[in-house]
Amino acid sequence: MSTKTAMETPTTMTASARTKLRTDSVGMIFDRDGKSLSVLENINLEVSEGEFLCLLGPSGCGKSTLLSAIAGFLTPTSGEITIDGEAVRGPDPRRIFVFQERGVFPWLTVEGNIGFGLGKLPRKERAQRVSHYIQMVGLEGFEKSYPHELSGGMKQRVEVARALAVNPDVLFLDEPFGALDSITRLIMRGELLRIWQAERKTILFVTHDIDEAVQLADRVVVMSARPGHIQQIVPIDIAHPRDISSPRYLQLRDGILNQIGLAHKL
């Protein structure tokens, strides 16, 4: 199957793309029972505005730690993280972290959750925004429902909508679809891509699923453990929508499999 070369131009990494975020030799050392444990070592990353970046690696490689540090929840032991040229000093509403669906507030309705970050807006504008994002994630009719009445996939949509509603420049997603069944996961990937293409946010997405990374990302950052470091950065030069049985897709996926040290035969 041959793909049209005109469509194959990568969606990012054009020379004009502005750098949104960078990490300069970021290191992280945790103290565990008196022993110091190096979790991240010498992480150098540069992410362009509007780029979709996947951090991929086995559990324990520090990818979630790196994401938490970039989001401002953890302070790196060494090095510096800058976003828009400004050092990261803590979490910021301009950059929203999407947890697995666990981050939805169970005491608020769907509406209440999605409007959570919009407290400063006038009531009317707030309602408009909430209904806009409810529509975007396809939750019409569930405005007054509580999270416990929703399925895992719907809760995940609520969290994504809550994040988008405050119009952040950056979204951090930490294995957001990990707890969903495989069918819902595929649907959610498609929706995330649709939303990303509509809203053009910079997205950092942590996953341990190679297929997920190759399906979604502009570039895949392959990390490995002990201490967590960047092994390789793989640009995915396939245009969306991606044909997941195309030779190029399989080639890139197998390349990453090899990179991680897994033979692609079970």
Added chain:
Amino acid sequence: MERKDSKHLTVPVWLRPVLFLLVLLAAWQIAVLRHPHQLLPGPVKTADGIADLLQHGLLFKYVVASLFRVTWGFFLAVIVAVPLGLVIGWYRRAEMAFNPILQILRPISPLAWIPIAILWFGVGDLAAVFLIFVGCFLPLLLTVINALRSVPEVYINAGRNFGLGPIQLMRRILYPAIVPRLMTGLRITLGVAWLVVVAAEMIAVNSGLGFLIVDARNAGNRYDLVVAGMVMIGVVGLLLDTGVRSLEKSGALRWAYAEER
């Protein structure tokens, strides 16, 4: 649904406890009739006692007096303990500072404070309210502190991510997140308050259901009134508990109990 062809005598479920209660009352009455010289009244005399209190307008007055004290003591404890608990639980250093004091005060029965209550407030409502406050305050404070510990970090991080400062975080994240545990704590504490008020009224005031019991005994061994008072304490306590329980099941708190299903 009961089957029609059932040969057994079928009693509706709601009627069963009522029937059992009637059996117990009958047994009580029979036992009393067989020992006519006992001072302890039977159910009939107790009912007479309650009617007597009603006639003199004392029943309503005493119930209201007791409820008045419980309400004040309880609500003062709630409005002090909940915010304070949020602050202490949130700032770990404050918790470390407060913890030893709390642990020492906790095992002291609220009744041990009676002499101090009278010393500070004299005999009267204030002393009783103070005792109820003391009895409710610590359990509530500890409930809030412990509940805070179990708030998932995700909620706190999400709140901080949306730019909430400490006060907003308490109001919009920590407080709602602990409400389910707080409700349980409130229900238990209200029960404690009702226990304490009866004891406090026996010593520190001269009205209320606790006072009724002591007074009825002192004023000529009116044990019918003593038992009547006890019955009323039980009934009002049950109503209070039912009230808080129905609050727990109300709409805004549905989420908290959904996960247990």
